[in-house]
Amino acid sequence: MSEKLTGAKRETVLAGLTGNGWVIDGNRDAITKTFKFANFVDAFGWMTRMAIIAEKMNHHPEWSNVYNRVEVTLTTHDVDGLSALDAELAQKMDKAK
Numbered sequence: 001m002s003e004k005l006t007g008a009k010r011e012t013v014l015a016g017l018t019g020n021g022w023v024i025d026g027n028r029d030a031i032t033k034t035f036k037f038a039n040f041v042d043a044f045g046w047m048t049r050m051a052i053i054a055e056k057m058n059h060h061p062e063w064s065n066v067y068n069r070v071e072v073t074l075t076t077h078d079v080d081g082l083s084a085l086d087a088e089l090a091q092k093m094d095k096a097k
């Protein structure tokens with residue numbers, strides 16, 4: 001299990017994520033991003049690829065899809081907040097987009 005991000009490490013990780021369009025959730029210790037695609041097939045294809053990666057990481061997104069948009073929230077339920085796993089999955093999502 002990954003530990004909750006704290007201190008300077010947390011600030012560094014969050015700076016990288018917000019620089020790539022991730023937003024810190026106002027209500028809980030989580031990050032969110034809306035990914036937009038050309039159409040539903042592209043959106044769902046990306047979700048399918050990400051689902052396989054998430055399952056391999058044993059770290060799963062909260063997400064929803066409407067047509068060509070996917071709204072993603074990442075947080076680590078086991079620690080009730082952000083961990084390095086959220087940063088890792090966020091980076092993989094950005095790379096696969």
Ligand SMILES: C[C@H](O)[C@H](O)[C@H]1CNC2=NC(N)=NC(=O)C2=N1
Nearest residue numbers: 058059060061075076077078079
């Ligand atoms: C039992 C299982 O390993 C855990 O519940 C895993 C599964 N996927 C998970 N995903 C996320 N986002 N956070 C978790 O804490 C988490 N825990």
